[in-house]
Amino acid sequence: MTTAASKPKLKTSAMIASFVDEGQKTASAPFGHALVQAARENDKIVGLSADLAKYTDMHIFAQEFPDRFFQMGMAEQLLLGAAAGMAETGLVPFASTYSVFAARRAYDFLCLDIAEPNLNVNIIGGLPGLTTGYGPSHQATEDMAIFRGIPNLTIVDPCDSIDIEQAVPQLAASDGPTYLRLLRGKVATVLDEYDYTFELGKAKVLRGGNDVVFVTSGLMTMRALQAADRLAGHNVDVAVVHTPTIKPFDAATVLAEIDTDRLVVTLENHTVIGGLFETVAAAVVTAGLGKRVVPIALPDEFLDAGALPTLHDRYGLSTDRIVAKVLGELA
Numbered sequence: 066m067t068t069a070a071s072k073p074k075l076k077t078s079a080m081i082a083s084f085v086d087e088g089q090k091t092a093s094a095p096f097g098h099a100l101v102q103a104a105r106e107n108d109k110i111v112g113l114s115a116d117l118a119k120y121t122d123m124h125i126f127a128q129e130f131p132d133r134f135f136q137m138g139m140a141e142q143l144l145l146g147a148a149a150g151m152a153e154t155g156l157v158p159f160a161s162t163y164s165v166f167a168a169r170r171a172y173d174f175l176c177l178d179i180a181e182p183n184l185n186v187n188i189i190g191g192l193p194g195l196t197t198g199y200g201p202s203h204q205a206t207e208d209m210a211i212f213r214g215i216p217n218l219t220i221v222d223p224c225d226s227i228d229i230e231q232a233v234p235q236l237a238a239s240d241g242p243t244y245l246r247l248l249r250g251k252v253a254t255v256l257d258e259y260d261y262t263f264e265l266g267k268a269k270v271l272r273g274g275n276d277v278v279f280v281t282s283g284l285m286t287m288r289a290l291q292a293a294d295r296l297a298g299h300n301v302d303v304a305v306v307h308t309p310t311i312k313p314f315d316a317a318t319v320l321a322e323i324d325t326d327r328l329v330v331t332l333e334n335h336t337v338i339g340g341l342f343e344t345v346a347a348a349v350v351t352a353g354l355g356k357r358v359v360p361i362a363l364p365d366e367f368l369d370a371g372a373l374p375t376l377h378d379r380y381g382l383s384t385d386r387i388v389a390k391v392l393g394e395l396a
Contacts, residue, residue, distance in 0.1 A: 084196060084284060084373050091251040092226035096189065097125025099233035100159055104130055110237055111151060113137055113160040115144040121161035121191040122249045141166045145174040145188070152184035157237050164190030164205030164246065168212060175242070180217045183241045193222070193246035194283065194334035195363060195382060200370035206363050210339025212244055213312055219243040219265070220311040222333075222341075224286035227256040228309050231263035239265060246283060255287045261307075268315040270322060274304035277328045277391060280319055282308045282341050285332035285361070285382065292387040299392060311341060316348040323349060323356055328394055330359045334382060337362035359394055361387060 085091055092098075104110040104126065112118075112126040113135045127134035137144045141162050148158035167175065167190050179186045190208060197203045212220055219239060223229045229248065236243045259271045271286070272293065279289040286307045293303035306322050308315065323329050323345070333341035342360035349356050363380050377383045381390065 084377065085251060085253045090254045092230075092254050093251055094122040094125050094249065095226035095229040095252050096233065096245075096247055096249065097122035099230045100126045101129045103234045103237050104133065106234075107157065107237060109155060109157045111135065111156050111158050113144055113148055113151075113158055115139060115141045115160075115162040115166065117162050117191065120249070121163075121189055121247060123159075123161040123189070126159075141171040142174045145171045145186070146178055148186045149174070149178035149182075149184055152179070152186045153182075157185055157187070159187045159189055159237075161189040161191065161247070163203065164193045164208045165203055167244070168205060168208040172211065175212075175218075176215050179242045180215045183217045185237075185240060186242045187236045188242070188244045189247050190244060191247045191249055195368060195376055195380060196248070196284070196334070196373070198371045198373050198376055201367040204368055206336045206368060207339065208244075208246070209311055209335050209341075213339060213344070217241045218312065220246075221265070221309055222246045222283040222311055223248060223263075223309050224281075224283060224307060225255040226252040227254060227261070228263050232265070232309070235263070235265045248284065253284075253287055255290065256307075263309060266310045266313050266315060268306055268308040268310070268318040270318070271305045271307050272303075274302040275327070276301050276395070277303040277330060278322050278325070279303060279305045279330050279332055280308060280323070280341070280345055281305060281332040282311060283334045285334050288382065288384050288387060289332050291384045292391070295384060295388050296391060299388075301391065301395065303391075308341065311344060314344050314348065316352070319345060320348055320352055320354065323358075324352075324354055328359065328391070329356060330361060330391060330394070332361045332387065335362060336365055338365050359390075361390055
């Protein structure tokens with residue numbers, strides 16, 4: 066007889082922000098290492114964190130440059146206010162916290178202290194979208210919807226370690242404020258297999274295809290590429306357009322791919338409200354294309370807590386669910 070004491074303990078990956086497949090190539094803490102490299106070349110770069118340096122990979126920078134790192138404690142409004150003051154003196158702050166805290170707790174400080182004077186403050190948001198299983202208190206499923214309305218703010222949703230490593234120095238060199246949806250820890254390395262370089266404000270066509278066009282951002286670009294390979298086995302030829310910069314949006318590149326007779330699907334690790342889908346849809350309508358766009362995104366609801374693989378499948382972000390959605394649309 067199996068007793069409660071003898072049952073194996075179920076484990077959850079709820080707080081693990083990694084969704085990398087077993088055996089996939091990864092890079093450790095690409096943001097932290099890229100910031101260190103950028104800081105070696107620019108002595109104006111400083112790092113700040115709101116008691117989450119270890120969980121946003123800012124600890125790499127703190128260890129390398131302890132005199133240029135500022136631990137602000139559990140006070141996100143202070144974090145952004147201090148970063149604004151530093152930027153006013155000519156420093157280039159990178160301020161890290163969880164996306165939910167930057168978006169929900171410190172919005173007004175970002176808007177009026179940083180964006181309105183157009184300061185070079187770089188907000189690094191950990192656990193964007195569904196990259197943690199800790200439920201609505203930590204899942205920043207609506208961060209882009211909140212931030213897209215702020216003038217002057219650049220929004221970057223990187224796919225992998227390549228995007229992050231190449232984005233950091235470009236964010237530091239940009240004039241105004243930026244928000245980076247951070248992937249942390251062991252981050253997948255995907256884009257090295259393509260003729261790709263990150264350019265702030267630019268979308269890139271990673272692969273061509275005759276039947277379907279995926280317009281993607283963030284971790285969903287990785288999933289889109291995986292789904293495209295799987296769909297080839299169903300004789301479905303899929304193009305993938307990666308749009309790491311959500312604002313300003315590279316409508317010219319994206320619309321050039323959309324304006325065909327292929328099925329258009331957007332894929333994003335964000336609620337269907339206010340993110341990539343609505344950005345693309347608005348560009349399509351503004352251009353007068355009259356084109357249907359199918360969204361693959363998180364639902365407009367508060368999500369469950371649990372293990373990431375389970376949640377990604379439940380809410381449609383898994384490769385299996387993407388393939389099924391596309392085949393259903395083509396049936």
